[in-house]
Amino acid sequence: MQSQPSGVHYCRWDDSGRDEVHVAAAAPMEEEASSWGRISRKLCSGKLGITMKVLGGVALFWAVFILGYVTGYYVHKCK
Template identity: 50%
Template sequence: MEPQESAIQYSQWNNSQDEVSMNVLTPESSGCERVYKKLCTRKLGIAMKVVGGIVLFWVIFVIGYITGYYIHKCK
């Protein structure tokens, strides 16, 4: 008999702590889960987080600039 391939990984860190992780691939994965895995993991995920951080910085900067302009506007 040939051994069957499995997606179960077992690792033992020390005598008191064991870790078992299972990767289950199901065709019923939701659309949100597929989008998350595509956009938020690996190199593309890192790039998305960097771009999101830059965009968030500029949005906050512009809101602060506009708010400061109207607060300190001379009458």
């Protein structure tokens, strides 16, 4: 979940003929989002991030391998 950046949006293409200005405020949970952002950056970047991605890939490989093995066993099982 990403918070919308604060800023001003100006819209002059309105059917009413009036110009509109929308002001977006910063999200109130910005502090919580930044802590999740720090955890995400720590786990997904640098040497730790590479290690996590490699371990995740190996785990995914073995999960698919075992699922395929079990499925193949039951599909090709002799009657």
